[in-house]
Amino acid sequence: MAVQAIIFYLLAGIVVLSAACTILARNPVHSVLWLVLAFFNAAGLFVMMGAEFLAMILAIVYVGAVAVLFLFVVMMLDIDFAQLRAGFARYLPFGLLVGTVLLAELVLVVGAWQFGDLAPTLRSAPVTAAAGMTNTEALGSLIYTRYVYIFQAAGMVLLVAMIGAIVLTHRQRKGVRRQNVSEQVARQPDEVVELVQVPVGQGVDVK
Incomplete structure (x- = not known):
């Protein structure tokens, strides 16, 4: 257990970092590489x-x-990052307000999940896996039965994102x-195609 705890905290710390x-990161390419890590x-x-x-x-x-797509989009788009940062100070209060609201929502959700009376029930699997069914089989059975429409909607969102990236990079x-x-x-x-009958011994004028 000690080894597992050390590995967990090591991986979790690297994820947070x-x-x-x-x-x-100031360089967007470096940001994508950190995201890959x-x-x-x-x-x-x-x-x-x-x-x-x-x-x-x-x-x-x-x-x-996804990360490679981000990297290519960042490299192909001629974005003026200095211009994007110009309005940073002006929109900083609004950004802090939105971030504070999101943080409060996350704290409320995590608190309700951890300390609620129904927490063990909520943590249980939505569908009980059949005997002898592996983790991958159980997940596939759940996605393609109960959540098939949500799964297809997520695919449509990714398709729209891909089309948007192509439109952004396809400029005149x-x-x-x-x-x-x-x-x-x-x-x-x-x-x-033009067929020209050239007499023997004569050339053709190139127009």
Whole structure:
């Protein structure tokens, strides 16, 4: 138990430190790298809890796709971060107010979860796993039966986020020729190919 406690506090401490560095880092690329470190250590916490499937999803999906997408978007978008920070002092009181409200809500939720009379009932699994069913099988059975519509809605949210990232990075540039797929598909061979009968011994003038 002592070894497990040491590993838990080590991973949890790194998660908290990485999350703080993600917010406080001045370079957005460094923020994404700190976020990746937080994801990896959170996956380690899931492994300690016996949720190996969630740990794998966190490492593969969030680190391999979402965090890399964040990194490419940050690198491709020509964002003037100096201009974004210009209004920081003006909106600081409002931001502190919103943060205080969110913190109070989190404290109330955690307090009700920890000290409420129904806490053991709330912590129990929504669906009792069948005998011999692994953690991954139980989770899949729960997602694709009771919470299938919520799962599909989450997929739609991710799809909209992906389309938004593509739209943000797909900007017009002067002096760059763009491909028109519909024009290329609609072209006929006689419009682009010309057969010229060249007499023997004579060349063709290049226009």
